[in-house]
Amino acid sequence: MATAFSALGLSEPVVKALDELGFEQPTPIQQKSIPFLLDGRDLLAQAQTGTGKTAAFGLPLVDRSDPQDARVQALVLAPTRELAVQVCEAIHTYSKHSGVRVLPIYGGQPIDRQMRRLRAGAQIVVGTPGRVLDLMRRSSLDLTALRTLVLDEADQMLDMGFIEEVQTILDAAPPERQLVFFSATLPASIRKLAARHLRTPMTLTMPAEERDTPAIAQRVYFVNFKNRAQALTRVLAAEDPASALIFTRTKQAADELAEQLQDDGHRAEALHGDLNQSAREAVLGRFRRQQLNVVVATDVAARGLDIADLSHVINYDLPQDGESYIHRIGRTGRAGRSGVAISFALPTDRYRLRLIERATGSTLVPAKIPSAGEIQVRRTERLVEQLRRQLQADESDPNLVLYREVVGQLREEFDLGDIAATFLKLAQQRPGSTGSG
Template sequence: MTTFAALGLSDALLHTLRELGYDEPTPIQAQAIPLLLAGRDVIAQAQTGTGKTAAFALPMIEQVTDEPVVQALVLAPTRELAVQVAEAVHRYGRHRALRVLPIYGGQPIERQLRGLAQGVQVVVGTPGRVLDHLRRGTLRFDHLRLVVLDEADEMLDMGFAEELEAILQLTPAERQTALFSATLPPAVQSLTLRYTRQPVRVSIAAEQLTTPHIRQIYYEILARDKLDALCRVLDAEMPQLAIVFCRTRQEVDEIGERLQGRGYAAESLHGDLSQAVRDRVMRRFREGQLDVLVATDVAARGLDIAEVSHVINYDVPTDPESYVHRIGRTGRAGRAGVAITFITPRERRMLQTIERVTRTRIERCQMPTLADVAARRRLALRDQLREAMQAPGLTSYMDLLDELTVEHDLRTLAAAALKLLLNETETEQVDTITRLEPPRSEQVERGERSSRARRAAVDERPTRRESGMARIRLNLGRNDQIRPADIVGAIANEAGLSGRSIGAIEVQARMSLVDVPRRSVRQVLQALNRTTLRGQRVRAVLVSEEVVVA
């Protein structure tokens, strides 16, 4: 078994790695670090999640001197990845107080100008902003020793070919170059031929593309059931943080909005959003204010949050590399993760291709039933109760319990309290998600497509209200450009309720109806009547005759 000490790293850096909890190098680190320390150019084929950042960051830290001039440059395709890499280099090099500066579009350039003027040793940036600084003369490569192209294939896919060429042509000829890429298409190989010197190629074997810490499963469902299936899975799995991947930006927006309308703390992330909005969404996700992030592949590249417990492929990825990239968002830093993929009967072959290329078996599972969800909620409540019993502050509740036990049986009281906490009803609910079915004929498939409009109208029906909920009417509706997401956000932000506690939302032309927990009606009304939606004053009232009695 290879150790970091055997790779030739200094004692000071080894001490930092031990403090950070790094025990042994990953395969890509074991191969790339000695080569980079020896001054060789390297072409590394490695997926996200294999530890590639440390593979180039650790040798970089060893080679950079204390002189406050730019000695190393890392180019990354997105702002998120640039920030992630800069933070990692700073963290690994903290024993030297290394100065690292991320530069990217969307951030005030004045801040970057000040940082460059004060002197930095490592610059991590996106190609467009790096080239901008070079043309301004605010970034110089006179002392540049190492250039790293991180996610090179993605940079070329995003149209940065000209910027990369222009930047590399301005670097010193004797520099050392390292290129890290998930794939090596012809465009990447052409780039390496022109800008590397006798490079050594290293790669991760196919069986190492996915991590054993990730449980990979799939559900085979009908296309019309996908949204209901997603909600069922979220309710059953109760993820700490989840990323839902969709193919298109339009689908990301649609799924994000419909999840919000169903009471989930969800946001969308894709390339059409402004940098300010993307920063806000990412901040809320990192801080745990969101449970679900709905994203496209490119928008989530470089996203490194160790607490992401679940990745859900709402659509089957178009190729195995995309699949590996997506599921690499979970199972980080040695944590366990779950990757869930939805497939339709026609997509089985795509899934088989992914299994063959990644040499991984993806487990087929049955869709959780409503009974499964209820059982999961009870188990979660059991764990919460055990924690609460260990915490202080139970005296006032003990007094209330003493008062109630005079008239009622203790076991009955506890059962009633649990039912109230879980907000459950004894009424049998109809499971609307179609169970796994044998493949249907082409004629049946065509019949389903022809009735898609009718089913879409059914999907928009208001969700049946649960017990313990009350209905509130707002004076604003579709004519005022109000969306379910606006109502969820207003209640969550102003009244302090979690998105999941909010019930059915029905937005009509001139008004909206929303179900909220009966015990929170007063605070919701007070909060809504103090706020505005889309710049218009809200008037909210209780629809008393529609209160549901538990």
Template structure:
């Protein structure tokens, strides 16, 4: 049963939430969603990363009527980055409903926004300045708005938007539901709430307890297509007593369990679809060491109390810092050493930084073991097995086969063939880099990319270096020459970093603006 079912939201929303990997509501969602669905005004005191977007996004999608082609909900955000983020989340929640959401912000063509509004939008998410622009042009009609959200109200106050907010509030119908979310509640925000909200209910979620335990925490940067191969390398090189591998969804748990079992790893699945008898058997196998790794969702692992877990591995990065802290707290118990390992794709680097910031911790980067290192360990393990087998009794059939082969081949050739037969399916190749960028006109050892943005979005070399370091998890030293023009940019990065930069930017955003990236053509190089 999905933990969101008791809210009484439609099956389409429950299905979308499951796709997003949400199994249980976060504290802010548990408190706020029923009140918002009941039509009450709500003040939510919560920080970024607590799940507050879904706390108002789920009720908005539930209550909007897709058959009415007018704006029915308005969300005010302080920045275009947040407007894009909130819009993306509402669209994911509305995946199976015909509810259209549109982000509206400065720096993007107003003509494009006007066309989208004319075609019909149900939810508008925007920054105050651009929203006022549309209101004054008559391109955004607000008479159908029934729900207003002020998101990160304290940030909007700090940025000097309070007068703009009041202008928008006065243009809205008085008969509406108002929701206000803010990490802090300065006096001016309280006055705003008193003036424009009707008997608001307050929901408060604090993060004082969200602190990561003092165990070793590392992350490996991986490409999405290499995740399973990368995980196998890590499993092969870690000395594990017992480990828990976390996936975001039940489907993900089943798929990874199947893939690892097929490769010979001692793993089993734990999720909400198992009967109590199945769950008990898996846990008995885990505690006795018959399986080394439990593959689980957050919900399925709740309440587990096992003292000798040496490794927690986040195959999928947690959706919020609280989940991260709960997951990694399952290792290093009873004074024992533990390690928490997280696999991070380029698009998840920002989420990793949020976890570090909120959980007040530092997660150290590690390089994946090479094929050569992993193969050396596998070879050592094989030789140990052979030596152990030579000390024990030999089956008569094995002796007969050995005698036959020794008659046909010399000893050295025979041993070489047997070792090759035993190891040929186990020895690894280097991971597929994923992309062949070809000749791009870069310096030796570098790849040169073309970006379709430049001075028009205020790119500077320093801003670009900082942003690429954050987005792709690379060091500034891996970034080479940068050429910035009015509407495009060329940037060189090291060959090893290039796949991560490409994947981070492909269909992604730079400073909140959608960006197109491709390998540069050699002739485009300037001297």
């Protein structure tokens, strides 16, 4: 439950949204910064991706916004449009029950469309410095009602050459505004900017924790949206997972993907919030009893899910941030066992991948979608290994006498190698056999 967040001073609608998202305990930076930001104080925070910093500033933004006032009350500046979209998506989920509207603005999207949306009203705007400044100069983005201005990834913003745009935006904000800087590092340029604009700020330093996932092989497949489903089919055929948990972003996607996997011959079911508690427990029971080998789940439905010997975690949709990624893949490779974490990345996901790698301190190894020939080679390798283990286990099995007699009879008519190859062919064709799907 998200009751721990209510102790930080957050309102009931925000806490309700966090509960539905599966948030249980605030991270250290959230514990320290949320009460402070709710009081309207300025903040300079050094925080890496994966520490929960988006919620640390996003939750107070929602709580401090008045949904009855259609004017812009909070502005978040992000260095890239990918980060702007990601932060906007996160804040939107926090505001589900608050009635607060969140709008992303960035280059590469028609500016007239963004101007119309601003006229329609939004309490929180998340944008890149160039597009924000452009809309301000066109008198479409009015900051007169601004209460809070946040710089996210401030060091990267300055490294990318946005110092003049950021200065102009800061100077245009009302004098009685709250100013919040979040930065992975605190170089001289950031400290100088903070000294000029922040008023008696609290300073937090929250370096990322060491992440240790040595038993988990992490791979990423770069795909397009239209061929992602086919790519998953090929990867599953090559991997032949004993038990796989596949994550999607939405309930509809989970249902559709589970149905597709069933059509492909997998024992798969969906797990999401539209299922009642007894239905969810039934799915998990079948998964634990190995009656299913694939469960397609959303993050909320999978919270608290603990499956022994889970061999694969697959991110069909990349998670929102590094912390969510770590939480997902940590379900495999437990107790000294090995595990596999596979991610599918769309062309728009490259920035999100960098955030994940920064959070984990590791590199996701790019992999190539296996061809039909490579899939067959891997199936054969698994079959050979399975036969080798069975032969070693059955050396003294008395039940083999009958089978040896059958082979002996066939040897009078056929070559021994042909007999073995034919048996293997028949075994491969049996439903549920290794390599069938």
